[in-house]
Amino acid sequence: MTGITENILEQTCLEWLAELGWTVLHGPDLAPGMPGQEREDYRQIFLLDRLRDALTRVNPEVPSAGVEEALRRILAVGGPDIVSNNRAFHRLLTDGVDVEVPSLDGYGGSRHLKVWLLDLEEIDNNDWVALNQYTVIEDNKNRRADVVVFVNGLPLSILELKNPGDENATIKHAFNQLQTYKKDIPSLFTGNELLVISDGIQSRCGTITSGWDRFMPWRTIDGESVAPKGIPELETTIRGLFERRVFLDYILNFVVFEDDGAKIIKKSAAYHQYWAVNKALGCTLSACGIDAEASRLFGRFPAESNPWQVAEPTTHYGKGTPHFGGKRIGVVWHTQGSGKSLSMTFYAGKVIRHPNMNNPTLLVITDRNDLDDQLFGTFAGCKDLLRQSPVQAGSRAHLRELLKVASGGVVFTTIQKFMPDQKGDVHPLLSDRANIVVIADEAHRSQYDFIDGFARHLHDALPHASFIGFTGTPIERDDRSTPAVFGEYIDKYDILRAVEDGATVPIYYENRLARIELVESEKPRIDPEFEEITEGEEETGRQKLRSKWAALEAMVGAEKRIALVAEDLVAHFETRLEAMDGKAMIVCMSRRIAVDTYQAIRKLRPDWHADDDTAGTMKIVMSGSASDHTDWQPHIRNKAGREALAKRFKDPADELKLVIVRDMWLTGFDCPSMHTMYIDKPMSGHNLMQAIARVNRVFRDKPGGLVVDYIGLADSLKRALANYTASGGRGDATIDQEQALAVFLEKYEIVRDMLHGFDYRSVVSGPASGRIAGLTRAMEYVLALKDGKKRYLPAVSTLTKAFALAVPNPKALVLRDEVGFFQELRAALVKTTGDEQGKSPDDMESAIRQLVSRAVASTEVIDIFAAAGMEKPDISIMSDEFLEEVQALPQRNLALELLKKLINDEIRSRSKKNVVQARSFAEMLEQSVRKYQNRAIETAEVIQELIRLARELREAGKRGETLGLNEDEVAFYDALADNGSATQVMGDEKLKMLAMELVLRVRQSVTIDWTLRENARAQIRVLVKRILRQFGYPPDMEKKATELVLEQAEVLCKAWAVS
Incomplete structure (x- = not known):
C-alpha cells in the first residue's frame, strides 16, 4: 500500500480548488524555457500576461496606455520593508490604480481614470489559477512554494503543506518554512493576502505578520454550522474560504492594517x-x-x-x-x-x-x-x-x-x-x-x-x-x-x-479568602442588594449617598486586611512568575484602597516602585483631579500618561509586570501576556465576565489565565454562568483551579511512574555537587526503558504546562523541585540525543519557564560530555581518542545514544552531498540498532559495532584525497561504483574519468526546476546515458546507474543552479 505523501496532499488540495472553479496548472510548466512559459525568469513573481489581459478585460473603457501605466504602478510597489510593500499593494487592490490618459475631446487634454485589478461582480471575468511547485529566486536564494493561488496574475495566497504521514512534518514546521520564505524571497509576499499552513488533518490561516499563536483554523464551509470532526481541516479551509466569491469578499473587506505609529500589524x-x-x-x-x-x-x-x-x-x-x-x-x-x-x-x-x-x-x-x-x-x-x-x-x-x-x-x-x-x-x-x-x-x-x-x-x-x-x-x-x-x-x-x-485560553478560578486570616467581625460581607458605584461617581463624591458601599469599602480597605492581602498576593505572584512569565492586574474597590494596596506592596518589595513612569515593576492606573489627596497625585495621570503605561504593560519584555486598577482597563483592554487577575472588589453580571476575560488572551504557549478571588465572588460567578448557559452559551466561564491541580497530579504520576525504580528524590534533595552525576544516571535509566525517551519527552512537556496552571496551590508547590528535576532531565536528553529539531524564535520566547530548582545553586546547563569528564567532540572528525572515551563510559545506554546521535548527524550531513554513501551507512546503522532492539546482540556489542561504523564513516570522508576527486566527483563516482562489476570491467581510473565528465556535463546542463519537468529530466537522462556509453559502462547496469546519477544530481543541483 502506498502511504500518504506531501505530493498526494498537494494534488488533493489542487483537486478541491479545481472543483471550486480554479484553473490548476503545474508551476514548472510556466517556468522560463518551457513551451508554456509565462515567466521571463525566476525573479518574476506576477504572471504579467495574465495581469495585463485581466486589466484590459475588467476595465474595457480604459485605453491600452492607461492599462500599461497601471501595470507599471503595480510592479513598482517595492522597498526594503515587506509589510509596507504589502500594505501599498493592498491599497491598489482595494482602491484601484489612478491613471491619467488623453482626453476624448481632441484638444490635447487629459482625463483621470480608475483601473480596477479585480472584477467584483462578474467573478468569471477574473482569471483564477492555482499553481503548485512555484519556484522563486531572489538574491541567490532558491525557494519553492507548494501551492500559490493567483487571481488575474496576482499571487494572493500561499499554501504550505506537510506530509500528514510524517510525525516530524507538522504545521509548525510549515509555519517556520513560511518565515524562511519571507526572509529569503520577500517579493513573493508583496501581493499576499492570506497564508495557509496544513498537514491535511490540521489547517491554520494567517497573514504575513501573524505569529504562530495567531494562525487560526477555518471551521465552516457555509457559515451556518461548524464542519464535522471527520472532515479534514484543509478541505474545510479550501471549500469554505477559497470559494471564489467568498475569497474576493474576504481579501477586500476583512483585511486590515493596524497602525499604532510604531509598527504595522496586518490582521484578517x-x-x-x-x-x-x-x-x-x-x-x-x-x-x-x-x-x-x-x-x-x-x-x-x-x-x-x-x-x-x-x-x-x-x-x-x-x-x-x-x-x-x-x-x-x-x-x-x-x-x-x-x-x-x-x-x-x-x-x-x-x-x-x-x-x-x-x-x-x-x-x-x-x-x-x-x-x-x-x-x-x-x-x-x-x-x-x-x-x-x-x-x-x-x-x-x-x-x-x-x-x-x-x-x-x-x-x-x-x-x-x-x-x-x-x-x-x-x-x-x-x-x-x-x-x-x-x-x-x-x-x-x-x-x-x-x-x-x-x-x-x-x-x-x-x-x-x-x-x-x-x-x-x-x-x-x-x-x-x-x-x-x-x-x-x-x-x-x-x-x-x-x-x-484557540481564539482564547481557558480561565481558572482560585479562591484565596481563607488565606486572609481575619476575625469574623473584620471580614467583608457582600449584601445581595449591594449596588456598585463607578470610579467617576466615586470621584465626584456620590458614594456618600450609598451607605452600604461606604461601609463595605471601609472594611475592605482596613489597614490590617490590606497588609494581609498584599503579603499573600506578592508571594502568590512571585510563585506564578517562576512557572510562567507574564503580567498581572489587581482590581481594587476604590481609589483609596488602590493607593493603600500599592503602598503595602511597596513596603514588601521596595524595588518594584519607581517615581519615573518609564521605570518600575508596578503602577496604579486610575482617574483623579488636582483636588484629590496629595498621596494620590503621583498615580493620577492624563490620557497621554495612561497610554504610555498601557504601551509598557502590553510589551512582554517591559519590566512593568503588575498594575492596580479600580475601573480602568477592565473592559476592552487587550494585554495577551497577562495571565493573572487579583480581584478585591465586589463585581457581578457582565461587568465581572468582562473583567475576568482580560486574562483569556492567547499568548505564545500560555496554557490559561487565572482569576484570584480575595473578596468572595463565587456566588456572583455562579449567577453569571447561569445566565450565560440560559442564553445558549457553552463552555465554562471559569474552571476551578482544583481541576488544574488534578490534571497536574495526574501528569506528575505518569512521569513519576516512568522513573519507578530510580531514586531521583535523593538526587533532588542531595548536594549540588552530585547533581550532574545523578542526572547522568537518570538519563541512563530512561534510555534503558522500552521507548523510554520517546515517552518521557512529551510527558514532561505536558506536565510543565499543567504545573504552570496549578501553581501556587500548595499541593503543586510541594512537588516543585521534582518537576524542576524532570525538566532538567528532559533538557539533557534532548541536548544529548538530539531527538528534537532546533527551536524556532517563538519557542525560545516561551511563556512557560524552566524551573530553577532550589536544590541547585548553580544555573549551569547540563552538558553530558562534561558530566562524563570528556571534551566536546568535533563531530566531523570523531577521533579514536574520543571514540575510546565513549566506549569507556560506564553508562552503556547513554554511550549508545551518543554514538547514534553523532553518526546520524554525520549521515544527515553526508546525505546532502553523497546519496550512495549516506544510504549505505544509514543501512548499516539501522541494521546494528535493529539487532540490538531485537536483543540479538548486547549493549556492549552494539557499541563496538557503532564505534567501528564511526571510524569507517570518518575514513570515507577522506576518500576524495585518495582518489584525487573533489566532493561532487566522489559522489558521482560512488553512484557509478555502486555496481561492483563496473569497477572490474572499466578499471578504477576510467571510472574516475567518467565521474569527472559527468559532473562537468550535468552541471552545465541542469536548470532550476529540471527535477519537476519531465521533459527536462528526460534530456538529462539522455545525456547521462550517452556519456555512460561513451565510456563503456556495463550496459546491463546502465539503467540503475542512470537513475542513481540523476538522484545524485538532484541533491547537488540547487547549489549548482544558483552558482
Whole structure:
C-alpha cells in the first residue's frame, strides 16, 4: 500500500480548488524555457500576461496606455520593508490604480481614470489559477512554494503543506518554512493576502505578520454550522474560504492594517467574524428597508467612480420615510477575547461601502470614556478599511455638530453626551435621516438605561436610525429592554468554540479568602442588594449617598486586611512568575484602597516602585483631579500618561509586570501576556465576565489565565454562568483551579511512574555537587526503558504546562523541585540525543519557564560530555581518542545514544552531498540498532559495532584525497561504483574519468526546476546515458546507474543552479 505523501496532499488540495472553479496548472510548466512559459525568469513573481489581459478585460473603457501605466504602478510597489510593500499593494487592490490618459475631446487634454485589478461582480471575468511547485529566486536564494493561488496574475495566497504521514512534518514546521520564505524571497509576499499552513488533518490561516499563536483554523464551509470532526481541516479551509466569491469578499473587506505609529500589524478575520459580519450586514439592509438578496455586495462600477462610494440609491432616503430607520438590527454576541472590536470595524467597513446604504453615518457609542478611547483607537488604526478617519466627539455641542451633516462619517461618543440641555427636556432632533446606524458596544440595559435614560434621548435625537449591539457577554435573562432596542441575536460565538479554536485560553478560578486570616467581625460581607458605584461617581463624591458601599469599602480597605492581602498576593505572584512569565492586574474597590494596596506592596518589595513612569515593576492606573489627596497625585495621570503605561504593560519584555486598577482597563483592554487577575472588589453580571476575560488572551504557549478571588465572588460567578448557559452559551466561564491541580497530579504520576525504580528524590534533595552525576544516571535509566525517551519527552512537556496552571496551590508547590528535576532531565536528553529539531524564535520566547530548582545553586546547563569528564567532540572528525572515551563510559545506554546521535548527524550531513554513501551507512546503522532492539546482540556489542561504523564513516570522508576527486566527483563516482562489476570491467581510473565528465556535463546542463519537468529530466537522462556509453559502462547496469546519477544530481543541483 502506498502511504500518504506531501505530493498526494498537494494534488488533493489542487483537486478541491479545481472543483471550486480554479484553473490548476503545474508551476514548472510556466517556468522560463518551457513551451508554456509565462515567466521571463525566476525573479518574476506576477504572471504579467495574465495581469495585463485581466486589466484590459475588467476595465474595457480604459485605453491600452492607461492599462500599461497601471501595470507599471503595480510592479513598482517595492522597498526594503515587506509589510509596507504589502500594505501599498493592498491599497491598489482595494482602491484601484489612478491613471491619467488623453482626453476624448481632441484638444490635447487629459482625463483621470480608475483601473480596477479585480472584477467584483462578474467573478468569471477574473482569471483564477492555482499553481503548485512555484519556484522563486531572489538574491541567490532558491525557494519553492507548494501551492500559490493567483487571481488575474496576482499571487494572493500561499499554501504550505506537510506530509500528514510524517510525525516530524507538522504545521509548525510549515509555519517556520513560511518565515524562511519571507526572509529569503520577500517579493513573493508583496501581493499576499492570506497564508495557509496544513498537514491535511490540521489547517491554520494567517497573514504575513501573524505569529504562530495567531494562525487560526477555518471551521465552516457555509457559515451556518461548524464542519464535522471527520472532515479534514484543509478541505474545510479550501471549500469554505477559497470559494471564489467568498475569497474576493474576504481579501477586500476583512483585511486590515493596524497602525499604532510604531509598527504595522496586518490582521484578517477569523471564520466567526467573517460570517457574523455578513449576517449583520444582511440584517442591517433589511432594517433599512433594502432587499438584501437583490442588493449588490459586490459590483463593477463605471471607471470614474469608486466602488466603495455610493451609487444612486435604489430606495429614496427622504425625511420621515415611515419604513426606514428606527429599526432593530440585532445583537452580535461573541465571547470576550475573540476579536469583538475588530468585528465591529469589519462591520463598519462593509456598511460604509455598501452602495445602497447611500454614504451612511455610523454612530459608535460606549458607556465610558476609556472604552470610547480604546474602541476609537481600533477604528482609527484601521482607517484604510473605512476609507475615512473616525471622529471622536469631545462634547455634547461637538456631537450635535457632527451628526447634523448631510451624509457620511464615523462618529464616536459616550452615551452620556446624549443628555438634553435641561433636566426633563426632550433631546433636540439632530437628524431624521434613515441611513444612520447606531453601533453600541456592550449593549446591556445596565450600561445604557434604555427605559428612562440615555437611550430615550438618543432616539429623540435620531428617530429613524437603526440599532445594532455588539457584546462579549449574553444579555441578562430578565432584560427585556435591550432586545426591544436592538433586536434578537444575530450570531453567537461562545467560550467553548473560542477555546477549541484557540481564539482564547481557558480561565481558572482560585479562591484565596481563607488565606486572609481575619476575625469574623473584620471580614467583608457582600449584601445581595449591594449596588456598585463607578470610579467617576466615586470621584465626584456620590458614594456618600450609598451607605452600604461606604461601609463595605471601609472594611475592605482596613489597614490590617490590606497588609494581609498584599503579603499573600506578592508571594502568590512571585510563585506564578517562576512557572510562567507574564503580567498581572489587581482590581481594587476604590481609589483609596488602590493607593493603600500599592503602598503595602511597596513596603514588601521596595524595588518594584519607581517615581519615573518609564521605570518600575508596578503602577496604579486610575482617574483623579488636582483636588484629590496629595498621596494620590503621583498615580493620577492624563490620557497621554495612561497610554504610555498601557504601551509598557502590553510589551512582554517591559519590566512593568503588575498594575492596580479600580475601573480602568477592565473592559476592552487587550494585554495577551497577562495571565493573572487579583480581584478585591465586589463585581457581578457582565461587568465581572468582562473583567475576568482580560486574562483569556492567547499568548505564545500560555496554557490559561487565572482569576484570584480575595473578596468572595463565587456566588456572583455562579449567577453569571447561569445566565450565560440560559442564553445558549457553552463552555465554562471559569474552571476551578482544583481541576488544574488534578490534571497536574495526574501528569506528575505518569512521569513519576516512568522513573519507578530510580531514586531521583535523593538526587533532588542531595548536594549540588552530585547533581550532574545523578542526572547522568537518570538519563541512563530512561534510555534503558522500552521507548523510554520517546515517552518521557512529551510527558514532561505536558506536565510543565499543567504545573504552570496549578501553581501556587500548595499541593503543586510541594512537588516543585521534582518537576524542576524532570525538566532538567528532559533538557539533557534532548541536548544529548538530539531527538528534537532546533527551536524556532517563538519557542525560545516561551511563556512557560524552566524551573530553577532550589536544590541547585548553580544555573549551569547540563552538558553530558562534561558530566562524563570528556571534551566536546568535533563531530566531523570523531577521533579514536574520543571514540575510546565513549566506549569507556560506564553508562552503556547513554554511550549508545551518543554514538547514534553523532553518526546520524554525520549521515544527515553526508546525505546532502553523497546519496550512495549516506544510504549505505544509514543501512548499516539501522541494521546494528535493529539487532540490538531485537536483543540479538548486547549493549556492549552494539557499541563496538557503532564505534567501528564511526571510524569507517570518518575514513570515507577522506576518500576524495585518495582518489584525487573533489566532493561532487566522489559522489558521482560512488553512484557509478555502486555496481561492483563496473569497477572490474572499466578499471578504477576510467571510472574516475567518467565521474569527472559527468559532473562537468550535468552541471552545465541542469536548470532550476529540471527535477519537476519531465521533459527536462528526460534530456538529462539522455545525456547521462550517452556519456555512460561513451565510456563503456556495463550496459546491463546502465539503467540503475542512470537513475542513481540523476538522484545524485538532484541533491547537488540547487547549489549548482544558483552558482
